[in-house]
Amino acid sequence: MLTNAPKGTKDVLPSQVYKWHYVEQAFADICAKYGFKEIRTPVFEHTELFSRGVGDTTDIVQKEMYTFQDYGKRSITLKPEGTSPVVRAFIEHKSYADVQPSKYYYNTPCFRYEKPQSGRLRAFHQFGIEVFGTNNMLADAEVICLAHDFLAGLGIENVQLRINSVGCPGCREAHRKALRDFLRPKYDELCDTCKDRFERNPLRILDCKSEVCQKLVQGAPMMIDFLCEECKDAFDQVQQNLTSMGIEFVVDPGIVRGLDYYTKTAFEFVTDSIGAQGTVCGGGRYDHLIEEVGGPPIPGVGFGLGIERLLLTMEANGVEIPQPEGVDVFIAVMGDAAKAFGLKLLRQLRQAGVRAEMDTMARNIKGQFKYANRLHAKKTVVIGDNELAEKKVAIKDMETSQQAEVAMDDIIKELTK
Ligand code: ATP
Ligand code: MG
Secondary structure, three states: OOOOOOOOOOOOOOOOOOHHHHHHHHHHHHHHHOEEOOOOOEEEEEEHHHHHOOOOOHHHHHHHHHHHEEOOOOOEEOOOOOOHHHHHHHOOOOOOOOOOHHHHHHHHEEEOOOEEEEEEEEEEEEEEEEEEEOOOHHHHHHHHHHHHHHHHHHHOOOOOOEEEEOHHHHHHHHEEEEEEHHHHHHHOOOHHHHHHHHHHHHHHHHOOOOOOOOOOOOOOOHHHHHHOOHHHHHHHHHHHHHOOOOOOOOOOOOOOOOOOOOOOEEEEEOOOOOOOOOOEEEEEEOOOHHHHHHHOOOOOEEEEEEEEHHHHHHHHOOOOOOOOOOOOEEEEEOHHHHHHHHHHHOOOOOOOOOOOOEEEOOOOHHHHHHHHHHOOEEEEEEEEHHHHOOOOEEEEEOOOOEEEEEEEEHHHHHHOO
C-alpha cells in the first residue's frame, strides 16, 4: 500500500520524461507562434467555481471531483479541468479591461475520480488554450487550427477532426423537448445516470458511454437540426474558415461535450489507434461561462488536450521522439591528488556547458570505466599521479576506444571543441 501509487495515477520516470519535455516544448512553441501566452493557476480552487463553471449536471461535478474541506472549513476541489480556473483568473485580475481578445495557454494536472483504464486516469495532464473576448468564428477556426497543426507537427496522422454545433440556450430548448419526447418511451431502459440526466440535461445522454444507452439514442433528434439562424450562420462560418485554412473535418452531429458550458462550436480530434478512449483533444465555444462565473458577458472558445492520450497516440503512430544526449565526459581518477584535480575540472567543464560526471561511490578505476560505459559517456578523461606529474591526460573516445594525449592546460579547450 505504502509503496503503491494511488489507483489511476502514474509516475513519469526519468527514462521517460524526455517525451514529456518534447511535447511540452512543442506546445509552447506553437502557442508562441499563434500569439498565446502561458497562464498558471493553482492546483485547487473553491469547489463552487467548478459546480458553477463546469455545471452541476455533469459527470465531473456529480461524481468525479476530488473535493475536501480544508482546515479553514472551506470546500476545496482539485482542478478537474483547466478552463474554469483561467476564467476565474481573467475575472479576478480584470483582464477584460486589457485589449481583447485575451489568448491563454496552459499545461496543467487535472484530477477526476473515474474508472481507470488505458487513456483514462485519475490524475492526468492537459494542454489547453482559451480565447476570451470575441464572438467571431475566426477565433473558433484559429483554436481548431492550432490543435490541428500541433498534432500534425508532432507527426500524428491518424486523427480525425469532428465538428458540431451544440447551439445556444435559445435553440437548445426545442431540441431538449424533442429529445425527451424521443427518449420517454425508452426511459426505463436507460442507465441510472441517464435516468437522472433525462430531466436535468438530456443532451448528455447522447454522450453516454454505456452500450445500452448508445443503442437507445440511435435515431434521436440531433441538435444540429434545431439550430436557430444565428447558430446556423455561425456554424457555416466555422466551416468556411476551416476550409479557407485548408483543414479537413467531418461534421458529426453526435458530438456533445462533457462540460455544460459549451455553446455553438463543439469539436473533437479523435483517433482509433489507442482503443476506446480515442478523444485526444476536445473543445468548443462557451459564450456564457465567464458571466456564469461572475464576470462580464464575454464569450470564449478553447480546447483541452490530454497529454497521456497524446503520448499514447504518438506511440501508436510510431512517432519517434528524439532521446536526449547523455554524458559528454566522464572523469576517472586514481589517488587523492587526482581526485582533487578531477573535482576542479568537473566543475569547470560543467560551467563551460559540458555534461560531465565523476564517480561518487569510491569505485576503483576498473569500476569507474564500467560506470562510464553504463552512463554512455562519449569520452573519458583518465587522471592519475603520472598524468599529474607529466601535466598530460589521456582522453579516451568510448565509441572508438581511441586515446589522445592532451596537455593539462588544453583539456577544457579540447573537450569543448
Ligand atoms: P472523455 O469523453 O474521453 O471522458 P472528456 O469529454 O471528459 O473526455 P474533456 O473534459 O474535454 O474530456 O478533456 C479534454 C481532454 O482531456 C480529453 O479529450 C482527453 O484527451 C483528456 N482526458 C479527459 N479525461 C481524462 C482522464 N480521466 N484521463 C486521461 N485523459 C483525460
Ligand atoms: Mg470524461
